Structure formats: C-alpha cells, structure tokens
Amino acid sequence: MNDHDFARHSRRLLWAWLSLLALMLLSLGSAYLRLGMGNAVAGLAIAAIKAGMVALIFMRLARAGATVRLVATGSLGCLALLMGLSGIDYLTRAVVPSPLQPPRQLPALIEERTGR
C-alpha cells in the first residue's frame, strides 16, 4: 500500500465509522416513533445497511477476489435456505402447550387454543 492508497483508505474508514455511528443513532431514534410494522422494518433495514458497510469497507469484500465473494454470497444463500425451509414447518405449525411450559403460562395458552 503506497502513501496515496493509505491516505484514501484511511479517509474511507473514517467516513464509514462516522456513518455507522449515525445509522446506529437513527436506528435508536426510529424505535421511539410509532410506525407499526415500520419499526421492525426500519430496524432491520438499518442493520442490513450497517452490515453491508462493514462487509464491503471494513472486511474489504468490495475489493476481494471472486472466490471470496462467492463464499460470502453463498453464506447468505445458505441462511435464506435455512430460514425458508424451517419457516415452512415452524411458521405454519399450531402452537401446542409443552409439558416444559411454566405452569403459570399454561392456562392462558390452553384458553387461547380451546376458547375455554
């Protein structure tokens, strides 16, 4: 890395750091607004932007070779597969009280399931 590259990279790191802190405060501020589902969407969208910045700038994914980029993208693909296939089962399954459930929660759960 020569002097010019070092100076440019340092400036990029500084801006990324300041942007990440600003996004963190934006995420905190948005949580105190009444946005309904928008709160969760805003929180996760800001987190995704922050994670993208860390990956591309701090982890240098933007300048990495094809193999590394392929592995990084593949990890997100595997995660989507894990979430999607698990969701087919768990998100469509009725909630049944488990014997391990704390006793104080059982009556409410049974009432919700049976309407009694």
Added chain:
Amino acid sequence: MTARATSATLAASPSRGTPWSKAETARLGMWVFITSEVLFFGGLLFAYLHGRTHWPAGFAVASRHTDAVLGTLNTGILLTSSAAIAWALACAQHRPHARWTARLLCLTAALGTVFIVIKGMEYRAEWHDHLFPGPAFALAATQGAELFFMLYFVMTSLHALHLAIGVAGVGVFAWGSGRRRPWAAPRRIEVMALYWHFVDVIWIFLYPLLYLVERHS
C-alpha cells in the same frame, strides 16, 4: 512428465507459495468459517423470528425491560473497535505507519473488554430484576416474555463468548506486532480482523432485535 518434474514445475509457479497466494488462501479460509458461523447464529435468529411472530406483545414487553442506553453504548463501542482494527490492518500494510498497528490492536482489544464488562453489568441488573428465565421470572404472566429472555441470554452470551475469543486473539497479535514478531504478519492480522468484523455484524443485528422492540409504547 515425471512426478519430480511436476513438483518442480508447481514450486516454480508464480502463484504457488508467494505471500499473495497465502493471503488469499487465509482470507478464503476465514470466510468459509464465517459462513459456518452465519448458519450457527441463523438457527437462533430463526427461533427469535418464530417467537416474535407468535408472541409479538410478549416480546415487546420483554424488550422494553432491556437497557437501551447500555445496548446503544455497547453498539457504539463495537463499531468503533471494528474501525480501529480495520485501520490497524491498513497501518500494518503501510510501512511508515506500521508502529501504529500494535497500538490500534490494543485499542481494539480494550474496547472489546469494555463491551464484555458492560454486558456483565447488564446481566447483573437483569438477574436482580428477576429477568433470568426460571421459577422466579418477573414477567411469567406475559406470554412469550420468558422465551424472549431465554433467547436474549443465549444469543448475547454466545456473542460475548465469540468476542472474548476475539479479544484474546487480537491481544496476542497486538503483543506480536509490538515486538515485530514475524508471525504477526499483515495477512494473519487480516484474518483476525475478518473474525472481529463478523462478531460486530452479529451484534449489529442483535441490537435492534433485542433492545429496540416497540420502544415507543
């Protein structure tokens, strides 16, 4: 071509055994490890998603019992530590600034330690407030609250464990870099930095999921 001739040809190949190829191999190895870790935390994130979609009110009540100030402070600390280690790597790769590498790695490890201490303070307060899942759980009447705190403690403690390993690793590299040890080469610092950034990325997602659920209510 004989086996000896093949071996001689490979050894003479410009892409074999050069520092570049070693760096690329190390980088790729760490990314493969990160992929396995993404799936490791992915299962927990899915459990959270399941709980939050089934008991949204319980998760919201429980989340408001976490300490948003300390959570935000810890997020800022971890983001700063990531910037510090990224700059440490840049200094390691630029000879005139090489002496800054050890200092910035020390700063990174120190920030990681502060994060763990603050997390310990949070755990202590939550234990005293009976927010640890069990017979004396304070929000037992609220459906889903106990599941939230179970996931909260599992996810944050696993994250803290990863961070503690990172603090130890970065500390070793800070020591080696300060004493100009040959094993503290930039390509190895880069692998350590990749791990540190990954732990940071996990926290970036845990922060809104655990601390910022329906704070306005």
